[in-house]
Amino acid sequence: MIQEVPLNIIGTLYQKLGESTIRQLVDRFYDIMDSDPVAHDIRVLHPKSLDSSRDKLFSFLIGRFGGPPLYMEKYGHPMLRARHAPFPIGDRERDQWLMCMDRAIAEVIIDRNLAEPMQAFFKTVADAMRNKPAG
Numbered sequence: 120m121i122q123e124v125p126l127n128i129i130g131t132l133y134q135k136l137g138e139s140t141i142r143q144l145v146d147r148f149y150d151i152m153d154s155d156p157v158a159h160d161i162r163v164l165h166p167k168s169l170d171s172s173r174d175k176l177f178s179f180l181i182g183r184f185g186g187p188p189l190y191m192e193k194y195g196h197p198m199l200r201a202r203h204a205p206f207p208i209g210d211r212e213r214d215q216w217l218m219c220m221d222r223a224i225a226e227v228i229i230d231r232n233l234a235e236p237m238q239a240f241f242k243t244v245a246d247a248m249r250n251k252p253a254g
């Protein structure tokens with residue numbers, strides 16, 4: 120059975136959450152990645168300073184959540200799979216990424232009706248970023 124994911128909500132999140140909550144989510148996400156040893160394997164794939172990573176994910180999400188297309192303006196078309204191709208991403212890396220994001224969502228997004236579709240959205244995208252066999 121195909122799982123029904125209410126992804127239509129995703130395009131309304133900018134309006135529902137506001138920019139500062141999306142900023143908070145991204146900041147908590149990278150703070151967790153930067154400090155929890157459980158995320159070590161993906162932390163070392165990122166640059167030493169996470170400033171640009173924060174700006175890129177924030178800009179991408181603003182647009183994807185229905186706000187202004189900041190990422191497109193600054194960096195061009197997202198082409199997320201192609202941009203992740205240089206980094207070896209398997210099940211382990213995906214799970215570490217989602218662990219950081221699920222925790223950030225749990226802390227920052229109070230409304231369960233928004234948190235659940237967001238988790239489903241990130242899981243779908245993270246699954247699609249895998250480019251190497253598990254291991």
Ligand code: HEM
Binds near residue numbers: 171246
């Ligand atoms: C599945 C596990 C994932 C891993 C291991 C991963 C890892 C990375 C790495 C190492 C970078 C480069 C960092 C930088 O340019 O500062 C990056 C960039 C990026 N990631 Fe991920 N990522 C994952 C999933 C995702 C997901 C699910 C999203 C969005 C929902 C996402 C959005 C982005 C964006 C927007 C960029 C910037 C791309 C660019 O402009 O070059 N990533 N990611």
